[in-house]
Amino acid sequence: MITRKVGFIGAGNMANALIQGMIQSGQFSIEQIRINNKNSMPRRRKMAGAYSIPYVGKQELLRWADVLILAVKPQDLFGVLEEINPMITERKLIISIAAGVDIKSIDSMLTTKCPIIRAMPNMSARVLTSATALSMGKLVLSKEMDFARRIFFCVGSVHQVEESQMDAVTGLSGSGPAYVYTFLKAMVEGGEQVGLSHEDASELALQTLKGAIEMISVTGDDPAALTKQICSPNGTTLAGLGILESHHFEETVVEAIRAATQRSAELRQENQQRQANKKVI
Numbered sequence: 507m508i509t510r511k512v513g514f515i516g517a518g519n520m521a522n523a524l525i526q527g528m529i530q531s532g533q534f535s536i537e538q539i540r541i542n543n544k545n546s547m548p549r550r551r552k553m554a555g556a557y558s559i560p561y562v563g564k565q566e567l568l569r570w571a572d573v574l575i576l577a578v579k580p581q582d583l584f585g586v587l588e589e590i591n592p593m594i595t596e597r598k599l600i601i602s603i604a605a606g607v608d609i610k611s612i613d614s615m616l617t618t619k620c621p622i623i624r625a626m627p628n629m630s631a632r633v634l635t636s637a638t639a640l641s642m643g644k645l646v647l648s649k650e651m652d653f654a655r656r657i658f659f660c661v662g663s664v665h666q667v668e669e670s671q672m673d674a675v676t677g678l679s680g681s682g683p684a685y686v687y688t689f690l691k692a693m694v695e696g697g698e699q700v701g702l703s704h705e706d707a708s709e710l711a712l713q714t715l716k717g718a719i720e721m722i723s724v725t726g727d728d729p730a731a732l733t734k735q736i737c738s739p740n741g742t743t744l745a746g747l748g749i750l751e752s753h754h755f756e757e758t759v760v761e762a763i764r765a766a767t768q769r770s771a772e773l774r775q776e777n778q779q780r781q782a783n784k785k786v787i
């Protein structure tokens with residue numbers, strides 16, 4: 507049984523998803539979780555109503571929790587770190603899910619050094635199927651990393667990466683759900699254009715995506731090999747694939763991931779600048 511006490515700072519969408527997963531998994535009890543949030547009463551009521559998790563002030567949260575999950579927007583993170591800095595002790599474990607803020611920047615805001623883990627989940631955490639990447643700071647013990655893994659396993663899969671790869675993770679799995687939604691939207695539109703109702707096209711396209719993903723998951727086969735199995739000489743699939751190829755579909759997806767990765771690096775640098783300005787003030 508997990509006994510560490512987990513305090514969330516920020517009770518928005520991602521915190522809600524994580525708490526839901528942690529409790530539904532049965533690995534964490536409600537008594538092990540407390541929340542701090544800036545204001546926003548409707549959100550508080552939603553969280554408290556759904557799980558009866560206590561809302562507390564930052565001082566109380568810091569005194570009580572062994573692990574702090576920082577689940578505020580990146581632009582709010584440095585303000586939060588400034589607030590909690592005096593209450594940080596050596597063996598508090600900090601897990602930050604803020605996109606584009608590196609461990610070094612978090613560490614440099616703290617007077618007392620403590621272990622810091624950075625996590626990059628994605629939106630599918632809300633339906634417990636996130637692809638989450640974790641990277642660890644220098645002071646993190648393997649049991650602390652195991653603990654972080656257990657939290658994020660509650661909302662999907664977990665992969666450990668070097669922190670230098672976090673921009674790439676953001677470009678691939680962080681932004682990835684949006685690429686898939688865009689593809690799905692185009693499939694539905696295509697279905698409608700060739701004569702199907704919106705409802706039928708939506709259901710057929712969604713089930714086709716689900717089935718294709720399930721096939722890869724179950725068989726572990728290479729996507730290119732599976733594609734080949736569907737194609738018959740001079741058949742329909744080859745006709746469709748020919749159009750995707752002539753419009754550089756694969757290269758376009760690769761470029762999208764490159765652009766998102768590059769933007770993540772830029773945002774990280776902007777956050778570093780924001781943090782440097784905050785320290786000067």
Ligand SMILES: NC(=O)c1ccc[n+]([C@@H]2O[C@H](COP(=O)([O-])OP(=O)(O)OC[C@H]3O[C@@H](n4cnc5c(N)ncnc54)[C@H](OP(=O)(O)O)[C@@H]3O)[C@@H](O)[C@H]2O)c1
Nearest residue numbers: 516517518519520543544545546577578579580604605629
């Ligand atoms: N959503 C995603 O799909 C996703 C994926 C990967 C990573 N992330 C990261 O997860 C973090 C949270 O994202 P989110 O989508 O959950 O955002 P969100 O729904 O806006 O939640 C952020 C929460 O932080 C609270 N907050 C702001 N300042 C605070 C302070 N000083 N003290 C305590 N609470 C404070 C906000 O309260 P108020 O409402 O009262 O202002 C809000 O409830 C972000 O850094 C984001 O980069 C999100």
